Amino acid sequence: xxxxxxxxxxxxxxxxxxxxxxxxxxxxxxxxxxxxxxxxxxxxxxxxxxxxxxxxxxxxxxxxxxxxxxxxxxxxxxxxxxxxxxxxxxxxxxxxxxxxxxxxxxxxxxxxxxxxxxxxxxxxxxxxxxxxxxxxxxxxxxxxxxxxxxxxxxxxxxxxxxxxxxxxxxxxxxxxxxxxxxxxxx
Ligand code: ADP
Numbered sequence: 001x002x003x004x005x006x007x008x009x010x011x012x013x014x015x016x017x018x019x020x021x022x023x024x025x026x027x028x029x030x031x032x033x034x035x036x037x038x039x040x041x042x043x044x045x046x047x048x049x050x051x052x053x054x055x056x057x058x059x060x061x062x063x064x065x066x067x068x069x070x071x072x073x074x075x076x077x078x079x080x081x082x083x084x085x086x087x088x089x090x091x092x093x094x095x096x097x098x099x100x101x102x103x104x105x106x107x108x109x110x111x112x113x114x115x116x117x118x119x120x121x122x123x124x125x126x127x128x129x130x131x132x133x134x135x136x137x138x139x140x141x142x143x144x145x146x147x148x149x150x151x152x153x154x155x156x157x158x159x160x161x162x163x164x165x166x167x168x169x170x171x172x173x174x175x176x177x178x179x180x181x182x183x184x185x186x
Contacts, residue, residue: 010186013153017146017162019179021172024165025053030121031085032078032165033112035129038067038090040074046127046167055080062088071107073115085121087112091130094137102144105130109148113159123161128171138171142178150182 024032024046034050037043040062042051051058061076065088068074073089089112092104108129116124126145130136149162166172 008154008157010150013150014179014183014186016153016160017149017164017179019164019166019172019175021166021169023049023167024125024127025049025081027125027163027165028082029123029125029161029163030083031075031087031116031119031123032081032083032125033073033127033129034086034088035091035127035132035134036062036068036088038070040065040068040088040090043133045132050081050086053081054078054086058086071104071111073108073111075115075119083125085116085119087115087124089129091134091136094130094135101130101136102140105136105141105144106148109145110152113149113152113156113162117156117158120158122159123163124159125163125165127165127167128175131171138174139178142171142174146175146178146182 035046057079065074068090070090070092073087075087078084078086089108091108092101131138131141164175166175
């Protein structure tokens with residue numbers, strides 16, 4: 001008889017979540033997530049950095065995808081990146097908070113991890129989606145990121161490691177504080 005696997009404890013889940021300060025293009029994980037725009041044809045910020053580091057074949061691959069709606073995710077190879085795959089997701093532009101921004105941001109994290117799971121990937125690195133040019137308030141975005149990821153990991157044990165890569169000091173502090181809050185609450 002197949003025994004149901006015991007559900008993961010909050011401690012197990014939190015052990016899978018790491019916060020670092022650094023450049024996502026340097027991460028040696030199965031997939032890095034790109035905060036892309038709906039065209040998927042490259043831009044500034046983390047998107048520009050990923051395209052520069054991956055080389056021109058990434059743009060060619062993105063052209064084949066035909067864009068991506070906000071909150072959804074699509075996958076390509078990583079080409080010259082240390083990561084094997086790039087998951088491209090499109091975060092919402094902050095427009096005051098009454099345009100489904102929070103739900104759409106949560107969907108970015110969930111759909112990226114679903115895609116990783118479908119491709120049998122075990123480690124995924126995320127940037128702070130929408131908190132740059134798209135101006136999503138950092139604390140809210142961080143809370144959504146961590147809540148959504150921890151909920152996903154609870155019911156999807158195949159993902160072993162999620163790294164939150166913070167580019168600046170402000171986002172690093174915010175992520176560390178939010179992770180501590182979640183630890184205390186669980
Ligand atoms: P968005 O348009 O979704 O707001 P941005 O690229 O403008 O995307 O910013 C998203 C986040 O990514 C910001 O916190 C920004 O500081 C961060 N960022 C920019 N470059 C990198 C990088 N090389 N590695 C990790 N994070 C980065």
